[in-house]
Amino acid sequence: MKKFINSVDTLLNESLSGFAMAHADIVRFNEEPHFISRQAPTQSGKVALISGGGSGHEPLHSGFVGHGMLDAACPGQIFTSPTPNQMMAAAQAVENGGGVLFIVKNYAGDVMNFEMAAEMIDCSNATVFVNDDVSLPKNHSTGRRGVAGTLIVEKVVGAAAENGKDLAACKAIGERVNEATASMGVAMTSCTVPALGKPTFILNDDEIEMGVGIHGERGRETIPIKSATEIVEQLSTAIEEELKPKKNQPALLHINGFGATPLIELHLIYNLAAQFWQKRGVDIRRSLVGNYTTSLDMAGCSITLSLLDEDLLKLWDAPVHTAALRWGM
Structure with missing residues (x-):
């Protein structure tokens, strides 16, 4: 394993410190317990948006x-839920003064810990669960996962909160x-979690993994590699069957890279x-192309x-000014 790393134990803290230094005009880093919050104060009565999850998906969530967008993000260790x-x-x-809205990807650990926090905080609060991954059936035992659609939820709700919505x-x-959003992913390689020191799964040179999540887990099937056109048709057909968009339906198309896919390929997709x-x-x-909800070096x-x-x-x-998304200001 080749990584720019001093120690597995200090990786997250050092990374968050560097992130906050690089974007000191936007965010601040609270070291114990870890969270990233806005540098500038918000208007009184504004709903506070908080999200989070395991690290390794950068720029999700701290970069937003x-x-x-968000008022704070809670990063856990790599692929590990943050604590209550x-x-x-x-x-x-x-x-x-406006209460707290938690935006939570539908993973068991995230859901459990955010629910515990919601029960213990002394203010009005509510939760939005994101479950846009259509690679899993609706009746899956733990429900569908929250993946790249989380960014869209955070951006749209963030603008609503900024505009004074309660x-x-x-x-x-x-x-x-969330109900109007669907995603599906494909991997050419797995990722390497530093604490593990090796890829979480192995694909042959002539194989791809369809329906992967964002935690280095396998997808729903391993299949022979196909042309880009065939891969896009398979992913998009699954999304179409879920959303059933009508003719002339306005839509946003987001192509998200998992961390190691160059932009020349993402724009082709x-x-x-x-x-x-x-x-x-x-x-x-509308369109958005780039590495936004990643899985380390997948x-x-x-x-x-x-x-x-x-x-x-x-x-x-609406205007947004974060480390990873900026326009209109």
Whole structure:
């Protein structure tokens, strides 16, 4: 294993310290317990948005703390859920009279710990669970996972909160976006968790893994490698069967890299996916291409389609200033 690393035990702390130093105009780092919060104060009565999860998915979630998105992010160790103490401390730091909305990816550890924190914090709070991964059936024992669609929920709800929407309205908007969003991913390689020191699974040179999550786990099937066009059609067909978009439906198309896929390939995937949807009459109004919800050094990508109406498009377009997303300011 070749990594820029001093120690597995200090990796997260050193990384978060560097992140906060690099973006000191936007965020601050609370070292014990770990959380990243906004540098600038927010308006009184604004709903505070808090998300988090295991590290290794950067820039999710810490990279989305700032104006127009999150007020705080709670990073756990790599692929390990943050603790309720982190979430409680973050809530105490950023709650400003409007209550707290937790945005939680649907993984058992994240759900359990955020629910514990929600029960213990002394302010109004609510939770949006993100479960956009259509590689798993709806009746899966633990439900569908939250993956790249989490970014879209955080951005749209973040704009709503910035515009003064109350806690109930922000929760309703988050659930609405989640219901209208579907994702599916494919991996060319696994990733290497530093504490493990080797890939979490092995693929032959002529194999790919369909339906992967973002924690280095296997997907729903290992298949022979196909052309980019065939891969995009398989991923997009699963999304289409889930969302069933109508003709002329406005949508956002997000191509997300898992950490080790170059942009030249991600833009090729975008081109193919956009053609897939345009042939079906979907109106691709917005796009986002890049490594946003990663899985350390995994080679692969996911496709996310989010069906948005004019009001939700305005929230997507609203000004945002974070380490990873910036426009309109």
